[in-house]
Amino acid sequence: MIFDFIFLSKLSSASSYNSESETGLISGHIVEKIDGSFSRFFYDPLVFGNGKRFCLALDGQLLESDFDDKVNFFSESLGSIFFNSSYFTLNGHPVIIVLNARKKETNTLDLLRDIFKYLGYDNFYYCFINRFDQEIDSTNIDLDLHVFDGEEGADHSTGNWYLSFLEESKVSQKLIFFFPPHSNASTDVHSELNNVEKEFRERNPRVFALLQEQTNFAKRFEQCEINIQGLRKDLESRDEYIANLNIPETTLKRVSDFYYHEYEILPLWYKRFGHLIKVFMGKRSFRSLFDDKVKKYKD
Amino acid sequence: MSLLVVAHIYYPNDWEYLFERLLNLKEYSCTFIFNIVNPKYDKEKVIQYIRNNFPAGILIYSPNHGRDIGGKLAGIDVALKLKIASDFTLIIHDKQSPHTPTGLAWRNELFRVIEKTELPKIFSKFDSSEKVGIVGSQKFLMNEYDFSIGEFNSFSNEILKELISEMNLNLTDYNFIAGNIFWIRSELITRFFSRHAPLKIRSRLEHGNVLDFHKGTYIHSWERIFSWLANGQGFEIAGI
Numbered sequence: 426m427i428f429d430f431i432f433l434s435k436l437s438s439a440s441s442y443n444s445e446s447e448t449g450l451i452s453g454h455i456v457e458k459i460d461g462s463f464s465r466f467f468y469d470p471l472v473f474g475n476g477k478r479f480c481l482a483l484d485g486q487l488l489e490s491d492f493d494d495k496v497n498f499f500s501e502s503l504g505s506i507f508f509n510s511s512y513f514t515l516n517g518h519p520v521i522i523v524l525n526a527r528k529k530e531t532n533t534l535d536l537l538r539d540i541f542k543y544l545g546y547d548n549f550y551y552c553f554i555n556r557f558d559q560e561i562d563s564t565n566i567d568l569d570l571h572v573f574d575g576e577e578g579a580d581h582s583t584g585n586w587y588l589s590f591l592e593e594s595k596v597s598q599k600l601i602f603f604f605p606p607h608s609n610a611s612t613d614v615h616s617e618l619n620n621v622e623k624e625f626r627e628r629n630p631r632v633f634a635l636l637q638e639q640t641n642f643a644k645r646f647e648q649c650e651i652n653i654q655g656l657r658k659d660l661e662s663r664d665e666y667i668a669n670l671n672i673p674e675t676t677l678k679r680v681s682d683f684y685y686h687e688y689e690i691l692p693l694w695y696k697r698f699g700h701l702i703k704v705f706m707g708k709r710s711f712r713s714l715f716d717d718k719v720k721k722y723k724d
Numbered sequence: 725m726s727l728l729v730v731a732h733i734y735y736p737n738d739w740e741y742l743f744e745r746l747l748n749l750k751e752y753s754c755t756f757i758f759n760i761v762n763p764k765y766d767k768e769k770v771i772q773y774i775r776n777n778f779p780a781g782i783l784i785y786s787p788n789h790g791r792d793i794g795g796k797l798a799g800i801d802v803a804l805k806l807k808i809a810s811d812f813t814l815i816i817h818d819k820q821s822p823h824t825p826t827g828l829a830w831r832n833e834l835f836r837v838i839e840k841t842e843l844p845k846i847f848s849k850f851d852s853s854e855k856v857g858i859v860g861s862q863k864f865l866m867n868e869y870d871f872s873i874g875e876f877n878s879f880s881n882e883i884l885k886e887l888i889s890e891m892n893l894n895l896t897d898y899n900f901i902a903g904n905i906f907w908i909r910s911e912l913i914t915r916f917f918s919r920h921a922p923l924k925i926r927s928r929l930e931h932g933n934v935l936d937f938h939k940g941t942y943i944h945s946w947e948r949i950f951s952w953l954a955n956g957q958g959f960e961i962a963g964i
Contacts, residue, residue: 468805474782504923505802510783517763543927545789655765662933666822669935
């Protein structure tokens with residue numbers, strides 16, 4: 426697919442999810458409860474390691490419910506899911522969706538901040554979606570975002586919607602939150618969307634090529650951003666080590682003192698005798714005792 | 725016999741040294757969990773290597789929180805949640821210790837626990853005594869506790885005492901493997917971390933690549949507590 430689609434649907438069973446073939450769509454798993462079925466799905470070894478990109482779409486009410494140790498509970502329940510290598514990220518930071526939040530978004534957002542902080546993240550992306558209005562209430566994702574709900578009162582088919590979407594598309598990096606029509610599997614939707622793309626490409630080859638080029642560029646750019654973050658962290662880490670080496674009484678100083686006291690203060694005749702022992706032990710070449718140009722030590 | 729490896733990868737470039745030795749474990753029934761620090765600029769290369777050489781390996785990316793201890797706790801959390809059954813667990817990371825000129829010699833010594841020739845000896849140590857809970861490098865078996873004053877000769881003295889009390893560890897021996905690379909009976913990990921959530925412990929560790937040469941840290945303290953999981957549950961540490 427030319428754009429990133431987050432395919433939002435309720436949790437299926439682990440076996441049916443695993444049997445779905447890879448479509449390239451990002452699975453947006455709608456989570457209404459964190460219970461046994463949640464754990465059985467996400468912590469099924471086959472689901473955990475299946476390699477398909479996914480993200481969480483938490484129901485607003487789930488986050489709004491009142492109980493003790495909320496931050497602990499959500500962090501420990503969701504932590505390893507965010508750490509999963511297939512979890513959907515932007516610029517290397519995890520993306521979380523909140524559906525139909527009723528309370529003030531700031532409360533929920535504060536909770537999310539606490540959860541991600543608990544897990545050690547410097548940054549994360551959120552998107553509050555009001556499904557009923559097919560609108561985004563609040564987000565920090567700096568992309569061209571769209572919501573399509575095939576279930577809630579859509580008066581046109583997925584195919585028609587996507588064709589007009591492509592025809593009206595301007596060059597920008599898009600992320601589409603897609604609620605599939607009732608009982609449509611992701612593979613069916615994927616083939617429908619794919620057919621529309623093919624039709625559009627045949628009719629508008631240059632526009633399609635331009636959109637594709639833009640998408641590829643955005644992905645390369647994102648990878649560069651991630652690499653820069655990694656290099657920056659690496660540089661910071663090296664700077665810290667160097668700063669540590671510069672202060673007095675460091676390990677280097679201790680090693681240097683150790684060497685001095687253990688070896689350097691010995692008499693010269695003793696050190697020379699030591700070189701002869703090295704030759705007898707086969708650690709040093711005999712000729713090197715008389716000739717500085719020959720190789721001294723064996724590798 | 726089934727094995728579990730929890731490996732943390734942080735440093736750029738030198739990770740192949742660890743992976744090449746981990747390949748020795750493919751002869752055994754072994755589950756690999758790799759935690760890669762995120763962000764990491766050569767991550768794609770690491771992933772490619774893992775996909776090619778450990779295709780069934782479980783891969784997680786976690787932020788640099790708690791250094792190798794944080795990464796290992798993230799890996800242990802995954803192992804517990806996925807209910808991965810094993811007899812022995814290897815706790816390891818791509819150790820470099822750039823702060824010390826002897827860092828690589830330290831690493832090479834600790835990595836003896838994954839040398840092909842050492843592996844049978846390690847497993848026979850576990851077999852020979854039911855009391856052996858951890859096996860690691862004898863050379864780096866350390867003890868900082870001064871029984872006469874009941875204090876640790878460490879910047880982390882206060883934190884260590886706080887955590888021992890909080891974790892209800894009844895210790896008779898304070899030996900630990902400096903460098904935190906060793907084999908441990910998996911039951912010790914499962915029992916302890918089922919009571920003390922790994923991510924909760926991780927959340928209290930210091931963030932980023934914090935250096936702890938001149939001050940006490942939770943990271944430094946947990947490096948020791950990892951080894952004390954054995955003594956705290958009535959087991960011993962054996963050196964090789």
